């Protein structure tokens with residue numbers, strides 16, 4: 001019989017994660033409200049709300065991925081600031097990582113989403129978030145003081 005050994009597990013909040021395992025989201029805050037986006041696809045996630053963003057491509061920094069995704073999805077340029085909350089593990093083994101962001105240029109348009117909404121702190125629970133986003137939305141109120 002093989003001896004049973006205890007393998008130390010990395011701390012999920014601090015361990016480095018390979019680029020393709022990270023989904024970055026942008027909490028774009030303006031005047032005390034955060035921009036939430038309703039997914040249009042795939043069918044299983046359609047109707048749920050999320051933060052604009054997406055997968056970090058190999059060789060791409062997380063900041064660059066967020067800037068790229070916000071251009072593709074919203075038609076805006078953002079400045080990426082500090083991280084918000086801890087990584088949220090997702091069912092596919094990836095993690096969702098949220099960053100505070102500010103609009104630098106343009107007005108967000110739903111180029112890939114079904115709808116966009118600016119939510120104040122007291123409106124964060126008015127939309128059905130994707131499961132991984134709920135704990136991150138709950139961490140937002142301190143950032144939504146106008």
Ligand SMILES: Nc1nc2c([nH]c(=O)n2[C@H]2C[C@H](O)[C@@H](COP(=O)(O)OP(=O)(O)OP(=O)(O)O)O2)c(=O)[nH]1
Nearest residue numbers: 023024025050051052053054055090096130132133
């Ligand atoms: N962008 C984004 N995706 C999220 C969030 N929460 C969450 O569970 N997801 C999931 C949905 C998808 O399964 C995955 C990211 O998919 P995506 O479609 O946004 O990423 P992408 O643009 O890089 O994907 P692709 O269509 O280019 O393949 O992460 C979130 O807040 N923002």
